[in-house]
Amino acid sequence: MEKIKVTIEGCEILCEEGESILNAARANEVFIPAICYLSCASPTLACKMCMVEADGKRVYACNAKVKEGMQILVNTKEIEEERKAIMQAYVVNHPLQCGVCDKSGECELQNYTHYVGVDEQNYAMKDDEKKFDSWGKAVYDPNLCIVCERCVTLCKDKIGKSHIKAQKREGDMPSKEYKDIMPKDAYGVWTKFKKSLIGLNGVEAEACADCAECVSVCPVGALTIGHFQYRSNAWELEKIPSTCVHCGNGCALTYEVKQSGIGGDERKVYRVSSDWNFSTLCPAGRLGFDVNNRQVQKDKEAFNASIAAFKEAQTIRFAGNISNEEALILQNLKEKFGYKLVCEEVYPFKRFLDSYLKVSGSLGNANQKDITQSTFVMCFGGALSYDMPVVTHKINNAMKQNKGANLAYFHTMQDVVVNRFVKTTINGIYKPNSEEALALLLASVCIPREQMPLSLKSQIERYERKEMQTITKEVKKKVKVKELDKEGNVVLDEEGNEKFIEKEEVEKIAQEVEVITSALYDYCGGLKESIEATKNGIQGAKNPILIVGFDVYRAKNSENIAKILGYIENLSMVKILLLPPTTNALGIALICELDKEGVGYSIGYNAQGHYRIGVGAENSLQMPYLNEQEGTLVNVDKRVVPLTPATSYNGYELNDIAKVLGLEYESTIDYTSELSIEKGFKSVEYDDLKFGFLNDGSEVRGYLLGVHFPKEPLEISPIELTELESYNLYARNPIAHFSESTLQSAYLDTKNGLQCSEAYAQKLGINAGDKVEVRFANGEVVETLAILDKEMEGEFAALGVCEFEEFKLFPTTRYANVSLKVLV
Numbered sequence: 001m002e003k004i005k006v007t008i009e010g011c012e013i014l015c016e017e018g019e020s021i022l023n024a025a026r027a028n029e030v031f032i033p034a035i036c037y038l039s040c041a042s043p044t045l046a047c048k049m050c051m052v053e054a055d056g057k058r059v060y061a062c063n064a065k066v067k068e069g070m071q072i073l074v075n076t077k078e079i080e081e082e083r084k085a086i087m088q089a090y091v092v093n094h095p096l097q098c099g100v101c102d103k104s105g106e107c108e109l110q111n112y113t114h115y116v117g118v119d120e121q122n123y124a125m126k127d128d129e130k131k132f133d134s135w136g137k138a139v140y141d142p143n144l145c146i147v148c149e150r151c152v153t154l155c156k157d158k159i160g161k162s163h164i165k166a167q168k169r170e171g172d173m174p175s176k177e178y179k180d181i182m183p184k185d186a187y188g189v190w191t192k193f194k195k196s197l198i199g200l201n202g203v204e205a206e207a208c209a210d211c212a213e214c215v216s217v218c219p220v221g222a223l224t225i226g227h228f229q230y231r232s233n234a235w236e237l238e239k240i241p242s243t244c245v246h247c248g249n250g251c252a253l254t255y256e257v258k259q260s261g262i263g264g265d266e267r268k269v270y271r272v273s274s275d276w277n278f279s280t281l282c283p284a285g286r287l288g289f290d291v292n293n294r295q296v297q298k299d300k301e302a303f304n305a306s307i308a309a310f311k312e313a314q315t316i317r318f319a320g321n322i323s324n325e326e327a328l329i330l331q332n333l334k335e336k337f338g339y340k341l342v343c344e345e346v347y348p349f350k351r352f353l354d355s356y357l358k359v360s361g362s363l364g365n366a367n368q369k370d371i372t373q374s375t376f377v378m379c380f381g382g383a384l385s386y387d388m389p390v391v392t393h394k395i396n397n398a399m400k401q402n403k404g405a406n407l408a409y410f411h412t413m414q415d416v417v418v419n420r421f422v423k424t425t426i427n428g429i430y431k432p433n434s435e436e437a438l439a440l441l442l443a444s445v446c447i448p449r450e451q452m453p454l455s456l457k458s459q460i461e462r463y464e465r466k467e468m469q470t471i472t473k474e475v476k477k478k479v480k481v482k483e484l485d486k487e488g489n490v491v492l493d494e495e496g497n498e499k500f501i502e503k504e505e506v507e508k509i510a511q512e513v514e515v516i517t518s519a520l521y522d523y524c525g526g527l528k529e530s531i532e533a534t535k536n537g538i539q540g541a542k543n544p545i546l547i548v549g550f551d552v553y554r555a556k557n558s559e560n561i562a563k564i565l566g567y568i569e570n571l572s573m574v575k576i577l578l579l580p581p582t583t584n585a586l587g588i589a590l591i592c593e594l595d596k597e598g599v600g601y602s603i604g605y606n607a608q609g610h611y612r613i614g615v616g617a618e619n620s621l622q623m624p625y626l627n628e629q630e631g632t633l634v635n636v637d638k639r640v641v642p643l644t645p646a647t648s649y650n651g652y653e654l655n656d657i658a659k660v661l662g663l664e665y666e667s668t669i670d671y672t673s674e675l676s677i678e679k680g681f682k683s684v685e686y687d688d689l690k691f692g693f694l695n696d697g698s699e700v701r702g703y704l705l706g707v708h709f710p711k712e713p714l715e716i717s718p719i720e721l722t723e724l725e726s727y728n729l730y731a732r733n734p735i736a737h738f739s740e741s742t743l744q745s746a747y748l749d750t751k752n753g754l755q756c757s758e759a760y761a762q763k764l765g766i767n768a769g770d771k772v773e774v775r776f777a778n779g780e781v782v783e784t785l786a787i788l789d790k791e792m793e794g795e796f797a798a799l800g801v802c803e804f805e806e807f808k809l810f811p812t813t814r815y816a817n818v819s820l821k822v823l824v
Contacts, residue, residue, distance in 0.1 A: 002466075006070040015066050022050055022061035025074070032074055033083065035108055035219055036148035037062045037527055038811045039698075040275045040372060041157040044149040047193065048086060049112065050639060051079055057772075067173055075722045084116045085186035090146050090173075091118065092190070093127040097364065098196070101144070101221040105234035107683065109146065123182070123190075128172050135164070135200055136208025137287065137747075138215050145222035148232040149195035150777075151214035158280050160396030165201040169325050176553075180513030198222075210283035210748050212735045225287075228271045228748050232258060237270060241691060241701065242644040244285040245321065245626040248580030249390050250635025250700050251285055252777055255646035266294075269646050274569050275429035283736035287747040292628055293615060296651035301654040303652050304619040307660050309611035309620075314340065318605040319476040320345035320582025320652075323631030323643060324681075325671040327584070327591040329658045334420070335689035336662065337781035338597040344807040345582045345606075347596060350589040356578070357558040359566025361711040363586065366545050366575035367637040368394050375405040376541035378574075379532065380442065381728040382549015383436055383732045383798075384759050385417040385791070388636070391547065396421045402542070403417045410438060410527075412551075412815075413730065413798075416791040416796055421443075426537065428530035432727050432815040435555035437463075438519045439564040439601040441527065442546070444518070445535035446572040455715035463519040475507045523721045546573045550581040560717045580636055583626065587634035588680040601761055606655070608805060613657075616740065626739060630686060632667045634705065640681060641702035642689045680705035727815035729774070731806055732798040734787065739802050753785035754820070766822055773821040774799060780809050783823065 005013040008030050015024035020043070024687070025032050036046035043062035049060040053073040054698050061074075068510075070189065089115060098104040105573075128503040130142035149166050156162045174190050182190075192440060215223045237256040246252040253274050260268040269289045274281050297459045300532075316330060316339045334341050399405045408426035409418055430438050443452075444460045452460070458768070483491040483499040486688075521528040538544050546568065552561055569576045580586045604737045606614035613621040626659040630651040632640050655668040665671055672689075675681035682703055693703050735741060736750035743752055754772050756764070766772060770786040782804055792798070797820070810816055 001683075004066065004068040004070070006066050008072045009074050012749045013790070017068070018065055020062055021052060021054065021059070021064050021066055021070075021072060024066050025061065025072075030695055032061050032665050035112060035113060035146070036150055036153075038150050038153050038157075038217060040401065042400065042665075044117060044153055046189075047149065048189055049083055050364075051082065052183065053079065055063065071280045074342075074575070080116065082183040082185055084118060085122075085183045086189050086506070087113050087335055088120045088121060089182075089186050089190035090193070091282060091743035092121065092125060094124050094146075094259045095143055097221075098395065100230060102224045102231075103144075103221035103230055103234065105216070107221065112820060121180060123174070126172055126173055128171075128772070130171075133199060135205040136206065137210060137212035137227075139224050139226050139229055141222050141224075142197060143150075144220050145193070145198060145364060146220060147196045147198065148219060149198075150217045150219065151223060154217045154280075155214055155277075156382065157400045158393050158397050159211065160392065160417065161208075161211075163203050164198055164214060166196045166291075167199045169195060171195055196649050198263070198659075203324045209285055210750050212283070212286055213280055214305055216274060216281075216286070220657055223269065224568055227287075232270050238267075240644055240646045242646065243635070243641045243701070244281065244625070245583050245633070245643070246282070246284040246288060246450050246742060247388055248583060248585055248636050249282075249388050250633050250637075250639070250641050251281055252585070252641070252699060253280065253281060253285055255289065255644075255766060257646050267647050276700045279391045280390055283748060284742045284751065285390075287738075288742045288745040289328065289627070290623055290740045290746055291744045292647050292649070293622055294649060295629070296622045296624075296649065298651055299578045299621065303656070304492065306611070306613055306621045306652075306657060309601075309603055310661060312601050313603045314600035315340040315595075315602040315609075316605065317342045317344075317598060317602050317607040318607045319343070319607050320585050320605070321626050322430045322587060322588065322670070323626065323633060324584065324587040324640070325631040325668045326629075326654050326783050328332065328671045328675060329654055333658065333661065333662055336595065338596045340591050341590060342595055342598045342602075342607075343592070346585045346592075346631050348587045349470065349581050349585050350592075350594050352553045352558045352562045353578070353589050355562035355714065356566045358712040359563050359707045359714050360569045360576075361709045362557060362576040363638055363705070363707050364576045365569055366547075368635075370543060370545050370575055370577070371395055371547070372398050372401070373800055374398050374541070374545045375542040376408070376544040377405070377409070378408045378442070378544070378546045379418070380410045380438070380546060380548055381551035382547070382553065382579060383411065383413065383415065383730070384547070384579075385415050385550060386732050386735055386798075387550055387581075389735065391579065391636070392418060392421075395547075397783065400505070406537050408483065408537060410442075410530075411549075412427045413796055414793045426530050426533045428524075428526040428527050430527060431724050433556050433724050433813065433815060434524040435552055436557045436561050436564075438524050438527070440550075440719065441520050441531050442519065442534070443564050443568055445531060446538060446568045446574045447547075448572075451571045452712060453567065453715070456564065459719055460518075461721075464516050465519065466516055471511065472510050475509055476504055477507060478502050479505050483776055498699075501738050516812055519721065522710070526585055538574065545577060546574050547577045547579065549579055549812050553581060556813070557717070557719070559718070563714050563716055565712075567716075577636070584633045586638070587632070590634070590681075591676065592600045624651065624653060629653070630670060632675075632686070632702065633690070638680075638705045638707065639700075640675075640689075640701050640705060642686065658804045680725070681709035681805055682706070688807060725817070727817055728796060728817045730798045731798060731814040733800045733802045733811045735791075735801050736788070737756075737800060745804055751785060751787060752803055753787045755787045755789040755798040755800065756793060757794060757796075758788050758790065760792075760795045760797065761788050763788065763795065764820060766820070771823040773823055775819045776809055777817050778811070786822075 034050040037045045240255040405699040411430035480500045481503045559563040604608040604612040612619045628645045669686035672686040766786045768788045
């Protein structure tokens with residue numbers, strides 16, 4: 001987009017046409033105060049602090065758009081006086097409890113009061129009682145609330161829930177005498193927050209569950225998280241920037257810690273914070289920080305036994321939540337001793353990625369920012385609200401912020417949460433194991449037919465056929481009709497003749513036409529309407545994007561699907577974002593040569609094996625959790641991001657074993673600069689990984705992979721429409737959980753179990769909290785609790801696999817056929 005010039009406070013700046021004055025100013029380091037504003041969200045115009053003068057007219061910078069040549073003044077004498085009056089109104093009866101308020105030391109009300117120079121109080125009124133409230137993890141003190149509505153905006157425009165809103169209350173109003181002596185905006189702000197409170201928007205308090213994101217944006221102490229309330233002053237906390245380790249999103253977060261225990265010799269995490277203006281966290285990221293192995297000490301006997309086991313082993317099995325450095329250690333051990341490396345969680349993704357890379361030459365050319373800038377988002381093959389919640393926050397933000405934006409959601413189940421993001425969601429509910437056929441259909445509407453390689457074009461045309469269809473056309477024509485008066489009588493002219501008027505009528509004409517259709521529609525479950533709507537949505541869309549979920553990597557013929565999707569990236573305007581199925585699936589897939597199966601005696605590192613090491617009581621040698629280690633991950637945006645531990649760990653690490661086995665490096669992070677440059681990594685020392693900020697003020701950490709792989713014009717393999725089996729169970733963790741570590745968190749209330757819609761549970765005779773036996777066709781049996789998920793629809797259940805061996809229960813796909821039995 002072409003840049004335009006505006007002048008702010010005498011300084012000429014370049015900015016994007018149509019962006020807000022506030023954004024343009026901040027991007028060019030010009031400060032305009034604003035309390036209610038939240039970046040990348042709708043302006044609420046609640047605080048009025050961002051008032052500026054634009055071309056001689058008073059406007060609000062959060063809402064007003066820049067124009068070519070605009071002259072903007074930020075700090076006129078009149079504006080400064082009004083801002084001061086607004087802050088005086090905010091603090092008329094604001095409780096003076098800064099010494100114990102959780103926000104003290106980082107309170108925006110304090111900051112702005114000093115910024116505008118409030119050193120006296122010109123207004124007064126009797127205070128009134130406001131009762132405390134709570135929802136989910138949030139505790140609400142309305143006496144501290146200034147009703148800026150940042151929390152409301154976040155819930156609506158970023159999270160996509162709209163669970164809270166500003167509600168009317170009957171409270172005392174400022175004297176009308178003040179209306180004559182106060183600046184207009186100051187009086188308006190005062191009356192607004194005096195007659196409003198934040199509260200639940202017609203939902204139960206439990207609907208918010210473990211979220212607590214509204215707390216993160218509160219500028220004062222009105223919203224706090226229960227576990228932190230009155231536990232520490234903000235200035236006492238040391239801030240440790242790190243990366244969330246719970247899923248492949250790899251969100252940037254900050255652990256806030258201080259010394260505790262007898263003598264203050266032990267660091268403890270008190271809370272997690274984030275760059276709230278630009279990003280969100282999921283419940284696990286915000287709350288699941290308390291699980292660690294800090295009590296572990298070095299057990300020499302167990303360590304020696306582990307060394308002996310490694311010397312005997314032929315296979316190392318491991319989970320998909322290890323760092324890049326640990327992955328390189330395992331790869332080096334493989335090369336030195338010939339171990340088989342088995343990671344069941346990552347192997348299907350790596351196999352998919354190998355084919356995708358050859359066709360596309362990339363790891364997917366989209367990132368999460370592309371989502372927020374798109375007017376047409378497509379999702380394929382994933383329960384995104386559960387698998388990677390922050391990605392759905394970005395989708396919702398795009399739907400709310402981009403004019404005319406729409407969403408096409410292709411999955412085997414309805415996603416009730418996602419359906420609320422936009423009124424006209426294109427829902428493509430397809431049959432399990434028909435992903436390959438659906439990929440062909442997507443290619444047929446994304447790629448111009450003349451640009452397709454022959455093998456792709458021939459596969460699409462193989463299932464196309466011509467057929468006669470009756471279509472109805474609306475034809476507009478003008479006809480003359482008698483003019484009638486209000487009573488329905490024919491109007492006569494002066495000569496007594498009936499008067500006629502010309503009127504436009506619509507005539508519906510039915511006719512048979514020859515159309516091209518595809519057998520793939522019916523095979524997938526009748527997707528013709530949704531695919532055609534997707535085709536129309538792509539045309540004229542700004543930055544269309546296809547988000548690919550976990551189901552696709554384990555789907556039948558996934559390597560062929562990878563080729564098809566790779567051609568969509570190469571030959572169309574559609575960008576593709578591949579969601580990694582585990583915390584560091586992308587890093588592991590690039591670093592490790594994985595084997596499909598192991599042989600002989602095996603070591604299990606946080607995985608099944610004849611001899612087990614890792615976290616959890618079942619392991620012979622205790623190891624650190626991932627959040628207790630230094631190292632790096634590759635996140636969904638293809639950034640190599642740093643891990644920094646917040647608490648101390650005194651036990652053995654994987655590198656201690658590697659050193660005894662003959663690898664050369666003293667510390668795990670010595671491997672950081674040794675990561676493969678051929679795979680896009682940089683030769684950067686761990687301590688040199690940079691933390692920085694973009695022009696919009698958002699924080700960035702680490703570096704982007706420099707991935708440019710050679711392309712190969714692979715042929716699409718023949719696709720056969722074999723008979724599809726029906727299923728009644730899907731492998732999907734509940735919201736807030738990703739692993740056994742999140743299940744151990746004391747701050748997450750969400751339970752794991754068998755998730756059902758209320759209607760399906762009633763049909764099965766299952767009640768919430770019932771103990772249920774789930775019996776699989778392969779003979780495996782698990783017992784778990786029944787959970788009624790109000791965000792589910794249809795006769796389908798989902799099993800949270802974070803406490804079970806997923807690949808034993810779901811060996812090939814995320815679907816299974818089971819029998820369910822309530823246990824007494």
